[in-house]
Amino acid sequence: MSNQAQYATVTATAVGVLGAAYCAYRVYREMDKSRMPRPDEWRKVGTLKELYIYPIKSCAPVKPDHAECTVLGLRNGWLRDRVLMIVDEKNNCVTARNQPQMLLIHPTVRSSILTLTHPNMEPMHVNLAEVIVTQKPVTATVWGLDVPVRDCGAEVSDWITRICNLTSQRLRLVYYASHECRINKKMSSIKANYKFRKNDNGALPDETPYNLLNQASVNELNTRLKNTKVTTLNFRPNFVFSGNEAFEEDKWSFVKIGETVFEVLKPCARCTLTTIDPETGERNSKTEPLETLRSYRQTDDPHMRQASGNSPLMGLQMALRSGSGEVTLNDPIYVV
Structure with missing residues (x-):
């Protein structure tokens, strides 16, 4: 085969592969859009009041006033x-x-x-x-x-x-050492009951790249605690919003901060890290707030119970759905 013919063959193959990939991408995007709420379905519930980035897993956060949202x-x-x-x-x-x-x-x-x-x-x-x-x-x-x-x-x-x-x-x-999400090859049937996609694990977080917390839910929890108080930092969220009732977030499927859309994948099951004071590194002797949360924030849903065991639920685990975008403190928050 001549060089020209070889070049034509390779080019045609490449175009075919790229064309197929593009079609697949378009189909994916259309499927993605079909799941997105319509503009008239969104309702405003509050405002973004705190924004946290944790460069090192399990270390202290940085508090920027704005940030870009990426799949990681x-x-x-x-x-x-x-x-x-x-x-x-x-x-x-x-x-x-x-x-x-x-x-x-x-x-x-x-x-x-x-x-x-x-x-x-x-x-x-x-x-x-x-x-x-x-x-x-x-x-x-x-x-x-x-x-x-x-x-x-x-x-x-x-x-x-x-x-x-x-x-x-x-x-x-x-x-x-990657620009892509870590691949969860051990995706269990438990997680399959939620809405996880293969790229929803982020870089090094426990489960998802985004965690949202309701300030009103933290305030309500503090009314039940004796001899101790907690802050949003006990729960290591990325987003903290204010303006809604306590635990209203349990009902949400999608969250939009400004113009950036996230899908709620699951409630966040809380662990012993919440019992360590983020300012001093000291453990709470009575394992609070975990014990109090267990008294009223455990699920009756069998699938969720299988996933979370006796861990109480507080906050939402989310993944990006609208492509990259920017969020800024005091952005309005909408939900479906």
Whole structure:
């Protein structure tokens, strides 16, 4: 076959593949649009009052006044939600459930420089751009799922290990090494009862890239607690809104912040991390607010009960449905 003929064949094949891919994409987008609520179905319920990005899983948040919404989660330049995590010597994810001091690690990001501070330590700086260029991806594990990461180096490893006061093992900081969501190959029949798609797991969050919390629900919970109070930070949300009744969010299927649309995938089942004071890293001796929540926030739905066990429900787990968009503090919030 002549070079011209080969070129024509390859070109035709490529065009055919691209054409098929484009058609499939259009079909996907049309299917996606068909599930979206109509404009006249939305009703306003409140206003976005708090916005949080957690650069490092289980560490303190950053509070920007605006952020871009992507399939991986919130981002503001190099500041991205849960794209870093701390791992043990076997590259398994470590969280503040077992290392509460992690909650006192405060990250900031300026350009590509990640700066970490802690009350008992000198600041630590990590150049994320340099990590990307110099470190080859390796495999780490988050909740039993393999994810590609890049190691952030020995210096920050020593710094974090000292904070957690460990002598028998070293902890390391790793950076998510993909522009795509982690693939959940262990998607169970439990999750299949919800509305998860294959790209709804984000980078390194527990379940979904977005979590929304109702300030009124937190206020209502505080009326029931004795000798302690909680804040929205006990629940580590991305979005906090005000203006609606407590737990009205249980009824919602879609949420629109400004012009950005999210689908509610499931209620958020709460764990022992809520019982650790985010300002001090100290555990509540009576495992509050978890015990109080269990008294009135457990589900009777058998599928949900199978997924959450005896974990009480508070807040919503969501995934992006409208394509990338920006959210800003005081944006109106609409729901269906």
